[in-house]
Amino acid sequence: MNDNNKMLDFAQNVNSLSVPKGLKKFVFKNSDSLLNYPDPKSKYLNLLISKFLKVKKECVTYVNGSTEIFFSLPKFLGKQIGLIIQPTFWEYEVANKKAGVNVQSFQLKESQKFRLNIRELDKNINEDMVVYLCNPNNPTSTLIDKNELSQLISKHKNTTFVVDETYLLFRKDYSKITLTMEAQSLKNLYVASSLSKIFALPGIRAGFLVSSPENIGRFTEWRIPYSNNSLSEAITTWLLKQTAYIVKTRTYYQVARKEFFNLLKRNFREKILFFKPEANFILGKILTDQTSTQIVKVLKKRGILVRDGAELSFLGNKWIRFTIKQPKQNKELLIELGQILK
Numbered sequence: 192m193n194d195n196n197k198m199l200d201f202a203q204n205v206n207s208l209s210v211p212k213g214l215k216k217f218v219f220k221n222s223d224s225l226l227n228y229p230d231p232k233s234k235y236l237n238l239l240i241s242k243f244l245k246v247k248k249e250c251v252t253y254v255n256g257s258t259e260i261f262f263s264l265p266k267f268l269g270k271q272i273g274l275i276i277q278p279t280f281w282e283y284e285v286a287n288k289k290a291g292v293n294v295q296s297f298q299l300k301e302s303q304k305f306r307l308n309i310r311e312l313d314k315n316i317n318e319d320m321v322v323y324l325c326n327p328n329n330p331t332s333t334l335i336d337k338n339e340l341s342q343l344i345s346k347h348k349n350t351t352f353v354v355d356e357t358y359l360l361f362r363k364d365y366s367k368i369t370l371t372m373e374a375q376s377l378k379n380l381y382v383a384s385s386l387s388k389i390f391a392l393p394g395i396r397a398g399f400l401v402s403s404p405e406n407i408g409r410f411t412e413w414r415i416p417y418s419n420n421s422l423s424e425a426i427t428t429w430l431l432k433q434t435a436y437i438v439k440t441r442t443y444y445q446v447a448r449k450e451f452f453n454l455l456k457r458n459f460r461e462k463i464l465f466f467k468p469e470a471n472f473i474l475g476k477i478l479t480d481q482t483s484t485q486i487v488k489v490l491k492k493r494g495i496l497v498r499d500g501a502e503l504s505f506l507g508n509k510w511i512r513f514t515i516k517q518p519k520q521n522k523e524l525l526i527e528l529g530q531i532l533k
Protein backbone atom coordinates (compact mmCIF):
# COMPACT_ATOMS: atom_id res chain seq x y z
CA MET A 192 0.00 0.00 0.00
CA ASN A 193 1.20 3.52 -0.84
CA ASP A 194 2.27 5.12 2.45
CA ASN A 195 2.71 8.56 0.93
CA ASN A 196 0.03 11.22 1.28
CA LYS A 197 0.41 11.85 -2.44
CA MET A 198 -1.46 9.59 -4.85
CA LEU A 199 0.53 7.50 -7.32
CA ASP A 200 -0.94 8.69 -10.61
CA PHE A 201 -0.89 6.04 -13.34
CA ALA A 202 -3.93 7.64 -15.02
CA GLN A 203 -2.15 10.56 -16.69
CA ASN A 204 0.13 9.64 -19.58
CA VAL A 205 2.88 12.12 -18.74
CA ASN A 206 6.60 11.41 -18.68
CA SER A 207 7.51 9.51 -15.50
CA LEU A 208 11.00 11.09 -15.48
CA SER A 209 9.35 14.30 -14.23
CA VAL A 210 10.28 17.73 -15.54
CA PRO A 211 13.79 18.54 -16.83
CA LYS A 212 16.24 19.74 -14.20
CA GLY A 213 16.55 23.49 -13.96
CA LEU A 214 12.98 24.22 -14.97
CA LYS A 215 11.89 25.91 -11.72
CA LYS A 216 14.99 28.11 -11.74
CA PHE A 217 14.30 29.09 -15.34
CA VAL A 218 10.64 29.92 -14.63
CA PHE A 219 11.62 32.09 -11.65
CA LYS A 220 14.18 34.01 -13.70
CA ASN A 221 11.79 34.53 -16.61
CA SER A 222 8.57 35.34 -14.75
CA ASP A 223 8.87 38.96 -15.90
CA SER A 224 8.04 37.78 -19.41
CA LEU A 225 4.39 37.93 -18.30
CA LEU A 226 4.68 41.72 -18.32
CA ASN A 227 4.90 41.65 -22.12
CA TYR A 228 2.56 40.62 -24.89
CA PRO A 229 3.63 37.44 -26.68
CA ASP A 230 4.51 37.51 -30.37
CA PRO A 231 1.07 36.88 -31.96
CA LYS A 232 2.67 34.63 -34.58
CA SER A 233 5.37 33.05 -32.34
CA LYS A 234 7.97 33.51 -35.08
CA TYR A 235 11.06 32.64 -33.03
CA LEU A 236 9.43 29.65 -31.39
CA ASN A 237 8.18 28.39 -34.75
CA LEU A 238 11.76 28.57 -35.98
CA LEU A 239 12.99 26.52 -33.01
CA ILE A 240 10.26 23.90 -33.51
CA SER A 241 11.08 23.68 -37.22
CA LYS A 242 14.73 22.98 -36.36
CA PHE A 243 13.67 20.46 -33.72
CA LEU A 244 11.54 18.64 -36.30
CA LYS A 245 13.81 19.34 -39.29
CA VAL A 246 10.96 20.87 -41.29
CA LYS A 247 10.57 24.25 -43.00
CA LYS A 248 9.61 27.09 -40.65
CA GLU A 249 6.63 27.96 -42.89
CA CYS A 250 5.22 24.48 -42.25
CA VAL A 251 4.83 24.66 -38.47
CA THR A 252 2.99 26.76 -35.92
CA TYR A 253 3.15 26.77 -32.13
CA VAL A 254 -0.24 26.37 -30.44
CA ASN A 255 -1.81 26.63 -27.00
CA GLY A 256 -1.72 22.87 -26.44
CA SER A 257 -2.97 20.27 -28.91
CA THR A 258 -6.46 20.98 -27.54
CA GLU A 259 -6.46 24.24 -29.49
CA ILE A 260 -5.83 22.24 -32.66
CA PHE A 261 -8.57 19.68 -32.10
CA PHE A 262 -11.20 22.27 -31.18
CA SER A 263 -10.19 24.67 -33.97
CA LEU A 264 -9.74 22.37 -36.96
CA PRO A 265 -13.37 21.20 -37.34
CA LYS A 266 -14.52 24.80 -37.95
CA PHE A 267 -11.39 25.79 -39.85
CA LEU A 268 -11.59 22.84 -42.26
CA GLY A 269 -15.33 23.15 -42.78
CA LYS A 270 -15.95 19.52 -43.74
CA GLN A 271 -19.31 17.87 -43.11
CA ILE A 272 -18.11 14.56 -41.65
CA GLY A 273 -15.51 13.66 -39.03
CA LEU A 274 -14.44 10.01 -39.15
CA ILE A 275 -12.92 9.01 -35.82
CA ILE A 276 -11.04 5.78 -35.19
CA GLN A 277 -12.41 4.32 -31.94
CA PRO A 278 -11.54 3.80 -29.14
CA THR A 279 -9.37 6.90 -29.03
CA PHE A 280 -8.77 10.26 -27.35
CA TRP A 281 -12.11 11.83 -26.36
CA GLU A 282 -11.35 15.36 -27.60
CA TYR A 283 -11.69 14.49 -31.31
CA GLU A 284 -15.34 13.50 -30.98
CA VAL A 285 -16.34 16.24 -28.54
CA ALA A 286 -14.66 18.95 -30.64
CA ASN A 287 -16.38 17.85 -33.84
CA LYS A 288 -19.79 17.64 -32.21
CA LYS A 289 -19.37 21.13 -30.75
CA ALA A 290 -18.62 22.36 -34.28
CA GLY A 291 -21.77 20.73 -35.65
CA VAL A 292 -19.87 18.12 -37.64
CA ASN A 293 -21.50 14.76 -38.34
CA VAL A 294 -19.34 12.29 -36.39
CA GLN A 295 -18.87 8.78 -37.74
CA SER A 296 -16.86 6.00 -36.10
CA PHE A 297 -14.54 3.34 -37.41
CA GLN A 298 -14.05 0.77 -34.68
CA LEU A 299 -10.77 -1.03 -34.00
CA LYS A 300 -11.22 -4.74 -33.30
CA GLU A 301 -10.01 -6.57 -30.23
CA SER A 302 -9.59 -9.67 -32.44
CA GLN A 303 -6.99 -7.68 -34.42
CA LYS A 304 -5.32 -6.54 -31.18
CA PHE A 305 -6.69 -3.05 -31.86
CA ARG A 306 -4.32 -2.59 -34.79
CA LEU A 307 -5.71 -0.38 -37.54
CA ASN A 308 -6.68 -2.29 -40.67
CA ILE A 309 -5.85 0.22 -43.41
CA ARG A 310 -7.73 -1.72 -46.11
CA GLU A 311 -10.93 -1.73 -44.07
CA LEU A 312 -10.53 1.96 -43.23
CA ASP A 313 -9.98 2.73 -46.92
CA LYS A 314 -13.50 1.46 -47.72
CA ASN A 315 -15.05 3.93 -45.25
CA ILE A 316 -13.42 7.09 -46.56
CA ASN A 317 -15.04 9.72 -48.79
CA GLU A 318 -14.12 13.24 -49.93
CA ASP A 319 -16.26 15.42 -47.65
CA MET A 320 -14.57 14.03 -44.57
CA VAL A 321 -11.82 14.62 -42.02
CA VAL A 322 -10.21 11.43 -40.71
CA TYR A 323 -8.76 11.66 -37.18
CA LEU A 324 -5.99 9.26 -36.20
CA CYS A 325 -3.92 9.02 -33.02
CA ASN A 326 -0.50 7.42 -33.50
CA PRO A 327 0.34 5.67 -31.20
CA ASN A 328 -3.31 5.46 -30.31
CA ASN A 329 -4.67 6.38 -26.89
CA PRO A 330 -5.85 4.21 -25.07
CA THR A 331 -4.87 1.11 -27.08
CA SER A 332 -1.13 1.98 -27.31
CA THR A 333 -1.02 0.61 -30.87
CA LEU A 334 1.08 1.97 -33.71
CA ILE A 335 0.02 2.60 -37.31
CA ASP A 336 2.48 1.64 -40.03
CA LYS A 337 3.90 4.84 -41.53
CA ASN A 338 4.13 3.61 -45.12
CA GLU A 339 0.58 2.27 -45.18
CA LEU A 340 -0.80 5.46 -43.67
CA SER A 341 1.20 7.68 -46.01
CA GLN A 342 -0.08 5.75 -49.04
CA LEU A 343 -3.67 6.04 -47.80
CA ILE A 344 -3.34 9.82 -47.36
CA SER A 345 -1.77 10.20 -50.81
CA LYS A 346 -4.53 8.10 -52.39
CA HIS A 347 -7.39 10.20 -50.93
CA LYS A 348 -6.22 13.66 -51.98
CA ASN A 349 -9.61 15.28 -51.37
CA THR A 350 -9.99 13.81 -47.90
CA THR A 351 -8.35 15.62 -44.98
CA PHE A 352 -6.33 13.65 -42.42
CA VAL A 353 -5.45 14.85 -38.92
CA VAL A 354 -2.79 12.69 -37.25
CA ASP A 355 -2.07 13.19 -33.55
CA GLU A 356 1.56 12.19 -32.87
CA THR A 357 1.74 13.31 -29.23
CA TYR A 358 2.93 9.92 -27.96
CA LEU A 359 5.21 9.31 -30.92
CA LEU A 360 7.57 11.85 -29.34
CA PHE A 361 8.36 9.25 -26.64
CA ARG A 362 9.81 6.84 -29.19
CA LYS A 363 13.48 6.47 -30.07
CA ASP A 364 12.55 5.89 -33.72
CA TYR A 365 10.48 9.10 -33.85
CA SER A 366 12.37 10.67 -36.75
CA LYS A 367 11.87 7.53 -38.86
CA ILE A 368 8.13 7.09 -38.34
CA THR A 369 6.75 10.62 -37.94
CA LEU A 370 4.72 12.11 -40.80
CA THR A 371 5.97 15.65 -40.21
CA MET A 372 8.21 15.55 -43.29
CA GLU A 373 5.35 14.30 -45.48
CA ALA A 374 2.97 16.92 -44.05
CA GLN A 375 5.04 19.68 -45.68
CA SER A 376 3.94 18.62 -49.16
CA LEU A 377 0.68 16.70 -48.59
CA LYS A 378 -1.94 19.45 -48.55
CA ASN A 379 -4.56 17.12 -47.07
CA LEU A 380 -2.46 16.22 -44.01
CA TYR A 381 -2.20 17.97 -40.64
CA VAL A 382 0.15 16.53 -38.00
CA ALA A 383 -0.65 17.61 -34.45
CA SER A 384 1.40 17.09 -31.32
CA SER A 385 1.53 18.14 -27.68
CA LEU A 386 4.78 18.89 -25.88
CA SER A 387 3.09 18.73 -22.48
CA LYS A 388 3.20 14.93 -22.14
CA ILE A 389 6.86 14.29 -22.95
CA PHE A 390 8.04 17.16 -20.74
CA ALA A 391 5.57 16.28 -17.93
CA LEU A 392 4.14 19.81 -18.02
CA PRO A 393 0.42 19.66 -18.87
CA GLY A 394 -0.05 23.04 -17.21
CA ILE A 395 1.83 25.09 -19.82
CA ARG A 396 -0.40 24.06 -22.77
CA ALA A 397 2.24 23.74 -25.47
CA GLY A 398 1.94 22.01 -28.81
CA PHE A 399 2.52 22.37 -32.54
CA LEU A 400 0.81 21.81 -35.87
CA VAL A 401 2.62 20.80 -39.07
CA SER A 402 1.19 21.04 -42.58
CA SER A 403 1.87 22.65 -45.96
CA PRO A 404 2.91 26.33 -46.01
CA GLU A 405 -0.50 27.24 -47.47
CA ASN A 406 -2.39 25.41 -44.73
CA ILE A 407 -0.27 26.79 -41.90
CA GLY A 408 -0.49 30.30 -43.32
CA ARG A 409 -4.29 30.15 -43.48
CA PHE A 410 -4.57 28.58 -40.02
CA THR A 411 -2.28 31.24 -38.50
CA GLU A 412 -4.39 34.04 -39.94
CA TRP A 413 -7.65 32.34 -38.94
CA ARG A 414 -6.89 31.45 -35.30
CA ILE A 415 -7.54 33.72 -32.32
CA PRO A 416 -4.75 36.33 -31.86
CA TYR A 417 -2.61 36.05 -28.74
CA SER A 418 -3.90 32.56 -27.90
CA ASN A 419 -0.47 31.77 -26.38
CA ASN A 420 1.14 33.46 -23.38
CA SER A 421 4.63 34.87 -22.93
CA LEU A 422 5.74 32.63 -20.07
CA SER A 423 4.63 29.43 -21.79
CA GLU A 424 6.48 30.52 -24.91
CA ALA A 425 9.63 31.19 -22.90
CA ILE A 426 9.36 27.82 -21.15
CA THR A 427 8.78 25.98 -24.43
CA THR A 428 11.82 27.70 -25.95
CA TRP A 429 13.90 26.39 -23.05
CA LEU A 430 12.35 22.90 -23.22
CA LEU A 431 13.19 22.43 -26.89
CA LYS A 432 16.86 22.83 -26.01
CA GLN A 433 16.79 19.98 -23.44
CA THR A 434 18.04 17.40 -25.94
CA ALA A 435 19.68 15.19 -23.30
CA TYR A 436 16.36 14.92 -21.48
CA ILE A 437 14.58 13.85 -24.68
CA VAL A 438 17.24 11.24 -25.43
CA LYS A 439 17.04 9.92 -21.87
CA THR A 440 13.25 9.71 -22.06
CA ARG A 441 13.23 7.83 -25.35
CA THR A 442 15.94 5.43 -24.22
CA TYR A 443 14.10 4.70 -20.98
CA TYR A 444 10.75 3.95 -22.59
CA GLN A 445 12.25 1.79 -25.31
CA VAL A 446 13.37 -0.61 -22.57
CA ALA A 447 10.58 0.00 -20.03
CA ARG A 448 7.75 -0.77 -22.47
CA LYS A 449 9.08 -4.27 -23.10
CA GLU A 450 10.16 -5.02 -19.53
CA PHE A 451 6.93 -3.90 -17.84
CA PHE A 452 4.76 -5.62 -20.47
CA ASN A 453 6.58 -8.93 -19.95
CA LEU A 454 6.36 -8.54 -16.17
CA LEU A 455 2.62 -7.93 -16.32
CA LYS A 456 2.06 -10.91 -18.61
CA ARG A 457 3.96 -13.24 -16.28
CA ASN A 458 2.14 -12.09 -13.14
CA PHE A 459 -1.43 -11.83 -14.48
CA ARG A 460 -1.57 -14.41 -17.25
CA GLU A 461 -5.09 -15.65 -16.42
CA LYS A 462 -6.41 -12.47 -14.81
CA ILE A 463 -5.64 -9.61 -17.21
CA LEU A 464 -4.92 -9.74 -20.94
CA PHE A 465 -2.41 -7.03 -21.77
CA PHE A 466 -1.83 -5.67 -25.27
CA LYS A 467 1.73 -4.94 -26.39
CA PRO A 468 2.37 -1.21 -25.82
CA GLU A 469 3.90 1.07 -28.45
CA ALA A 470 3.50 4.20 -26.32
CA ASN A 471 4.19 5.04 -22.66
CA PHE A 472 0.98 3.37 -21.42
CA ILE A 473 -0.63 -0.09 -21.45
CA LEU A 474 -4.18 -1.31 -22.02
CA GLY A 475 -5.45 -4.43 -20.26
CA LYS A 476 -8.65 -6.49 -20.36
CA ILE A 477 -9.82 -7.92 -17.03
CA LEU A 478 -10.49 -11.67 -17.26
CA THR A 479 -11.83 -12.18 -13.72
CA ASP A 480 -15.45 -11.59 -12.62
CA GLN A 481 -14.48 -8.14 -11.35
CA THR A 482 -15.19 -4.92 -13.24
CA SER A 483 -12.68 -2.19 -13.99
CA THR A 484 -14.74 0.22 -11.87
CA GLN A 485 -14.42 -2.08 -8.84
CA ILE A 486 -10.66 -2.45 -9.31
CA VAL A 487 -10.11 1.26 -9.93
CA LYS A 488 -12.08 2.12 -6.78
CA VAL A 489 -10.01 -0.20 -4.57
CA LEU A 490 -6.74 1.02 -6.10
CA LYS A 491 -7.74 4.61 -5.39
CA LYS A 492 -8.37 3.77 -1.73
CA ARG A 493 -4.84 2.35 -1.67
CA GLY A 494 -3.39 5.54 -3.14
CA ILE A 495 -3.08 4.55 -6.81
CA LEU A 496 -4.91 6.08 -9.78
CA VAL A 497 -5.48 4.20 -13.05
CA ARG A 498 -7.89 4.88 -15.90
CA ASP A 499 -11.24 3.08 -15.86
CA GLY A 500 -12.30 1.66 -19.25
CA ALA A 501 -15.90 2.43 -18.33
CA GLU A 502 -15.02 6.10 -18.82
CA LEU A 503 -13.64 5.48 -22.31
CA SER A 504 -15.84 5.26 -25.40
CA PHE A 505 -16.03 1.90 -27.20
CA LEU A 506 -14.40 -0.04 -24.35
CA GLY A 507 -16.38 -0.69 -21.16
CA ASN A 508 -16.02 -1.91 -17.59
CA LYS A 509 -13.60 -4.78 -18.30
CA TRP A 510 -10.73 -2.54 -19.35
CA ILE A 511 -8.05 -0.54 -17.53
CA ARG A 512 -5.26 1.66 -18.82
CA PHE A 513 -2.22 2.89 -16.96
CA THR A 514 0.99 4.66 -17.78
CA ILE A 515 4.45 3.13 -17.48
CA LYS A 516 6.29 4.78 -14.62
CA GLN A 517 9.60 4.13 -12.85
CA PRO A 518 10.48 0.54 -11.76
CA LYS A 519 9.75 1.14 -8.06
CA GLN A 520 6.32 2.63 -8.83
CA ASN A 521 5.54 -0.07 -11.40
CA LYS A 522 6.33 -2.71 -8.80
CA GLU A 523 3.97 -1.05 -6.31
CA LEU A 524 1.13 -1.18 -8.84
CA LEU A 525 2.00 -4.81 -9.58
CA ILE A 526 1.74 -5.73 -5.88
CA GLU A 527 -1.56 -3.92 -5.35
CA LEU A 528 -3.13 -5.44 -8.45
CA GLY A 529 -2.01 -8.89 -7.32
CA GLN A 530 -3.80 -8.40 -4.00
CA ILE A 531 -7.00 -7.08 -5.56
CA LEU A 532 -7.54 -9.46 -8.48
CA LYS A 533 -9.48 -12.62 -7.60
